[in-house]
């Protein structure tokens with residue numbers, strides 16, 4: 001297996017900058033729903049010490065003192081730009097897993113030629129066509145591709161941290177074993193994909209510090225002392241692929257469930273079923289991490305490799321009335337989104353659902369019960385998860401007929417939201433000559 005991970009740098013901030021170049025090289029922060037806390041930071045904002053998740057009132061002073069620009073999250077814009085990036089990235093290989101709003105894995109199996117040159121060309125295209133800077137890492141397993149991506153991005157952002165020729169695109173397959181080991185030795189183990197803070201602390205307590213230390217663990221010991229998950233990570237770092245495409249631990253900021261279809265799908269009914277299934281899986285992951293989602297992104301697309309087909313690719317972001325982990329509500333939103341973007345007459349090859357604007361369930365404010373779609377079904381959802389865990393996935397499903405029009409985002413406070421440049425006629429960017 002050879003796989004690439006494509007990841008946009010500081011995605012939300014970069015998306016804002018691509019339409020407002022005056023923001024480049026300035027400290028920029030994107031705030032969560034209701035302008036509560038930082039969900040994205042430009043490199044300059046990071047340098048000022050703004051932390052991920054930090055409440056706005058704590059660093060509001062930097063607006064005056066350091067020229068910091070704070071913006072409301074514009075998920076409509078991010079969703080659309082994400083779709084464009086993913087369409088370009090898909091051209092790198094035959095199989096793509098959209099892992100999060102700004103990251104995807106692409107399998108390079110069976111692709112001839114110089115992979116590094118190919119990856120550089122795709123990176124250039126994303127920069128030129130969408131205006132977003134990305135990093136690409138290539139390795140023999142997904143965990144190694146993630147690691148290579150970390151090297152590519154860090155070498156670019158902090159010159160001297162890694163060899164300069166690995167900046168932006170790092171292909172571990174170009175290097176010999178000793179060179180890869182040196183990179184691993186220079187990297188803290190917390191950077192390893194799938195190693196959370198809890199396991200990270202335990203590994204540290206055991207005297208491990210770098211990625212290389214983890215790679216050099218005995219897999220059997222890793223399983224005995226920790227878990228099969230850590231064992232799998234060790235093997236992946238050693239170059240043995242254990243995590244297939246489309247089979248990944250949940251990312252921090254978004255949860256995606258996407259799939260390539262075995263054969264082209266044409267009917268809206270089949271897409272509705274597929275997306276309901278994806279929405280259900282994504283919600284299950286969300287509940288497992290105790291979260292709620294504020295928005296749902298839905299996308300459908302044809303295959304760029306079926307040159308004989310007419311091509312079509314669209315995505316839409318549907319805001320939820322309030323943050324939820326309820327499969328039924330998320331399915332409704334996903335289906336409403338699908339109906340808005342579906343066009344007849346195309347061979348759809350891929351579709352997906354992404355949950356955005358995640359927040360812990362405990363943060364949620366108690367609100368007035370408006371008596372519409374909001375009755376609390378937490379217990380029902382928990383029962384559904386238990387049944388599916390015990391009797392197998394798909395034992396209990398929502399019927400997913402879908403209902404009504406797109407939910408409105410009327411109660412969201414987004415005072416600093418930039419225009420939805422790419423999806424709304426009346427908000428389009430205007431060029432003056």
Ligand SMILES: [Mg+2]
Pocket residue numbers: 007008009010011102103
């Ligand atoms: Mg990123």
